[in-house]
Amino acid sequence: MSETVIKCESVYKIFGENAKKMLEESNGNVDAKTFQERGCIVGVNNASFEVAKGEMLVVMGLSGSGKSTLLRCISRLTDATGGKIFIEGQDLLELNNKELIELRRNKMGMVFQSFALLPHKTVVENIAFPLQIKGTNTEESISRAMEMVKLVGLDGRENYFPRELSGGQQQRVGIARSLAVEPDIWFLDEPFSALDPLIRKEMQDEFLRLQEKLQKTIMFITHDFDEALKLADRIAIMKDGIIEQLDTPANIVLNPATEYVRKFTEEVPREKVLIIEDVMDASSKDNLGDLKVSKDEIIENVAEKILTQEKLVGVVDSNNNIVGSIKPSKIIDTVFGGRKNGS
Amino acid sequence: MEYLKKYPKLFQWLFLLIVFFALCFAIDVPETYKFIRGQAEFVKDPNQSVYFFLGKEVRYYAFDVFWRLPPLLGWLPIWINDSLFFLMNEWMPMEFWNEDTQEFKTRPLLLEISRNLTSFMTFLIELIREILLGGLETIVAFTSWDFIDAYPWLELPGLPWTIVAAGAAILSYKLSGKGLALFAGLTMIYISIFGQWKPSMQTLSFILVAAPLSFIFGLGLGIAAYKSKRVEKALYPILLVMQTMPQYAVLVPALVLFGVGDHAAVIITMVVAVPPMILLTILGLRAIPPEVIEAGRMSGCTNWQLMFKVLIPTARRDILIGVNQVIMVCFSMAVISAFIGAKGLGFNLLLALNQLNIGLALEAGLCISLIAILLDKMSLAWANKQTDYFGNLTFFQRNKNVIFFAASFVIGIIFAYVGTFIFKGSFNYLFEIPHNKGISTADFWNKGVDWIFDTFFVYIKAFNTWLIQDVLQPMRALYLRMPAVATLVLAVGAGYLIGGVRSALVVAALTLFIALSPWWDRALVTLYMATFGVVISCLIGFTVGTLCFQNKKSAAFMLGVCDIFQTFPSFVYLIPVMMLFGITDTSVLIAVIVYATIPATRYTIEGLRSVPVGLHEAATMSGVNKFQRLTKIEFPLAFPHMMLGLNQTIVFALFMVIIGAFIGTEDLGQYILKALSDKNGAGIGLTLGICVAFIGLIFDNLIRTWVGKRKKHLGID
């Protein structure tokens, strides 16, 4: 892929009094239990990964697994205890205060898990806030904020205070605020979890549409696997601060790296993750029926069509060349088989 | 035995009480003991004992140590006095350039600092005073006479009252709306028509210097303490003592340091008003959710922007309570500092009270209270002000307030000018209505007071006699009958039972300080008056609060009433009670009760309100009736908060008891008042103040510890 925007090299975040000293002593082998006995809590443990420009990395994991902490390190809201973080090649930990502020004003946007709106400002003032901090004049920042208000569907409520909004509406304000400065890098900490399913789906679609257009580099935290599958280019799964696996959705489901990841993905509906290419038989290209499907289709979308067939179904690539075939029974296997094996 | 296991705490308390009473009965009153009416340390009596400390002679009446501890701290006031004088007059002499004589002069450092501070404050007050009252060359405060002579156009006359009134109304309108504007206008008109203009503006100029300075210092120090643990640790004990220190007591050392006058009053007001501002700033900043701060940082705020655009506005609620407190204290001090020569309404009020001219006192008191309420409401409205970005306003609409003010300015000037022709030779009533030349209802009130006295004299007298002879005096005698050792045991025991060893030690230290000072008897009298006031205040406050809570509207109404009453300077409460009960202990106690009922009521309502709504609904669903809900759910949960109200009630009661010395009570306050007119009173006043503060702190410590534990137990916080 194209250029790297975010790069982490063995990032550690340990909370506690003499975290730094303990980390040095441990030579990088951080064990959460022994640290806890000595009064330190491990937030992020040896995280190394890269995020490319325009890529969307979804971070998943149980509550307390260190997702928010990882995001805080990368936005330098807390200083990582160890390791290196590069944003567009710049060493984040080397930046001085002024450079950091510049970076945040122009490059980064963040949506917070608990909304974090300013209680004394109205919706439109909250959204205009980052612009005004940058020094944009009132008129311009307010008109830009009003565009954002429309974008997240809060028109008519621009003069409300956060306390007068529902949780979902507050979160939409948070999203609008983070978008106001048109950041290149966008951090979202469970942005849709407070929304009802209908709005959530709408926001997800809107989000994808936006992303198509804006091509931002995104780190996105969620608890919802469906959401992750819908949005992610790659998924990172965290446990106790460690990134257990970081890979494409299909690979995570098909080849779980650890037992934990396998358990984690057990309940995931495979037909939503896998594409035809993942399950086709590339060796047999003969005896095909009339139906042809593209190798890049997600199974869910074509399963019905395939299941009505009796013969083998041909699989074609983007140039309409046949690259393999798939048996209807294979679909049933994939959808139900994986789960049977697991339990 | 079973009960013992079931209620261990109860038996511990019982045991403590038994020990206490046993001690009380076991220790006899020494024959030579009598309540000392004069100031022991100045009376030379052959019955006194003497000890020497640092070459100073300390005289005291010696009793059995079990009965009264010897005043081993008797040297402290003298020592404080000497140190103060030494610091002021001898410590660190330095060379300072003198503008007037154009030469260097040697002066002690502190004296020079005090002089500079004094002249700076005087300058500020005079400047505002000239603008509001003026009539002279306003600008003279800025520069020298030569400068004025050279540029005569710099001479600004003071503003006529019509303009100030219109200005206040327009500003209120801009800040809040018609209601406040009307109130502001009427207040100003009342003030001028009743001939209170001059003293009011004197008071106002004092407030306009003291309040903003206190606010800025309080906010600044609060921020510093929020940012640095070390600063907080250093500030905290001072803040605690200052919170419970009666305002009177600070006056005395101020006299030594800054002399007499408005400037000293401003400085002393700041000393009193800054601590609550600091505390509330810290409280507010601490309560900000960390994610809001992070959101600010992610928006690219510099530290400065983070502080002023995110942190302070987010903590606005507490900071505003701080502002309210500052204004309250400032007005309170505006009266009290009349003792050290501050001019204005406070001075008139004290004078009127002294002459028993209730009518005049009432008018002055009303003026102060109205201005206090006005400023409080205006500051609140200012903080809550919102901008409208979408209104498509014309030039006139946008600038109408400015235009209106300009118009009223011109009209006011024309009126004043016309006035010079109408009232030729006498006062120009359209410029300023002089003191004593306005309408006065004083006679009416005085007659009313006389009428009340004539008509109800028998009843009032009977009530008074009954209260004093059958309630107060026995109670006082009981308090004085407590041997010092018994009291110590009770206090320390209570500390231990409530908060363990730590609390016991704190309480022991505080109590010992008072017991070893020469004023234990006085402290007991103070305590008895405060106890009486607190008990009745709590009864009233908790009942009224609970009743009002039954209905949302009445609760909001009651809180509003509390707000307004709280803004009245404490001295104002003495006026109506003196009207009814004259100069007696009853008056003081009733003032104490009225004053201390405010926090009791407020905290009851707020406590009950803080019970989560979900619980109400859950309770209603499980078929609980209103009374059961109140006793089984709301009271237990609201109790910790209500106890904090008790804490405030005690502090308020103590303040009022001390102020009551003005009417003439025989407690610590009386000595503080005496110290004011004593050349060597600084040490005495300060030590007395600390004694009162410590009484407050003992209860503060016990209540807070208890509340903390209780809250943890209930799982709320």
Ligand SMILES: Nc1ncnc2c1ncn2[C@@H]1O[C@H](COP(=O)(O)OP(=O)(O)OP(=O)(O)O)[C@@H](O)[C@H]1O
């Ligand atoms: N400021 C802090 N001080 C001490 N420990 C912290 C701090 N912040 C987070 N932790 C700890 O770090 C761990 C990871 O927390 P984090 O907030 O990153 O979890 P999370 O994955 O975001 O969980 P959730 O899904 O609930 O938001 C937790 O065990 C938490 O207790």
Ligand SMILES: [Mg+2]
């Ligand atoms: Mg989180």
